[in-house]
Amino acid sequence: MSDMTLPLWFLIAGVLVIVVVGGYFFFGSFAFGAGYQPTPPKVVERMLELAAIRPEEVVYDLGAGTGAIVFRAARQYRARPVAVELEPIRVAFLRLRRSLSSDRSRITILWTDLFQVDLQPAGVLFLFLWPSAMRRLKPRLESQLTPGARVISHWHPVPGWTAAVNDPSTRVYLYRWPECRAAAPPV
Ligand SMILES: C[S@@+](CC[C@H](N)C(=O)[O-])C[C@H]1O[C@@H](n2cnc3c(N)ncnc32)[C@H](O)[C@@H]1O
Numbered sequence: 001m002s003d004m005t006l007p008l009w010f011l012i013a014g015v016l017v018i019v020v021v022g023g024y025f026f027f028g029s030f031a032f033g034a035g036y037q038p039t040p041p042k043v044v045e046r047m048l049e050l051a052a053i054r055p056e057e058v059v060y061d062l063g064a065g066t067g068a069i070v071f072r073a074a075r076q077y078r079a080r081p082v083a084v085e086l087e088p089i090r091v092a093f094l095r096l097r098r099s100l101s102s103d104r105s106r107i108t109i110l111w112t113d114l115f116q117v118d119l120q121p122a123g124v125l126f127l128f129l130w131p132s133a134m135r136r137l138k139p140r141l142e143s144q145l146t147p148g149a150r151v152i153s154h155w156h157p158v159p160g161w162t163a164a165v166n167d168p169s170t171r172v173y174l175y176r177w178p179e180c181r182a183a184a185p186p187v
Contacts, residue, residue: 029087032113034129036090038068039154043170047152050165050174051124053077059124060084062114062137066093069126074103082108084117119144127153134158142181151175
């Protein structure tokens with residue numbers, strides 16, 4: 001092997017590793033319900049504002065990623081967030097981030113499948129999931145949400161529900177349970 005081919009092989013191997021690890025990190029969890037894409041800060045702000053969180057209220061982020069919503073809800077709104085995440089690298093990151101946060105006592109991290117979680121304690125649920133996951137989640141929401149709960153979804157609506165607020169500029173939908181299940185008024 002010449003002096004030039006060794007660095008070339010390192011370069012090819014490095015690129016392959018980045019492609020495989022990056023592909024897994026961003027797209028691997030599509031199989032469970034959504035790939036990874038952090039909610040942009042402006043959208044997080046809008047979602048939190050629409051949620052009208054009360055201090056000490058329990059809020060769930062179903063598919064919490066690296067915590068864009070969770071840590072801000074704890075700091076800014078004094079909420080008690082529950083981060084539900086299945087992908088282990090993101091769970092490790094969430095745990096590290098919590099250990100460094102002054103709000104760590106308020107934040108719960110559940111390393112589990114969001115379709116197995118008991119949703120009854122949630123006053124607010126944040127979603128940023130794939131349409132098939134929204135369809136699958138809907139019956140669980142309908143059987144477990146408690147009156148007064150708010151569901152705030154980014155990008156995809158909950159199929160068949162009527163949004164109290166539909167913000168096209170941020171693609172955020174706010175649903176109030178159980179009013180969202182009522183038929184939309186005739187236009
Ligand atoms: C689009 S990201 C949303 C990230 C986060 N909510 C935010 O605001 O930045 C979707 C997340 O859902 C997670 N996810 C997908 N399916 C899941 C499942 N069945 N159970 C738990 N988490 C899941 C993915 O690993 C990914 O981190």
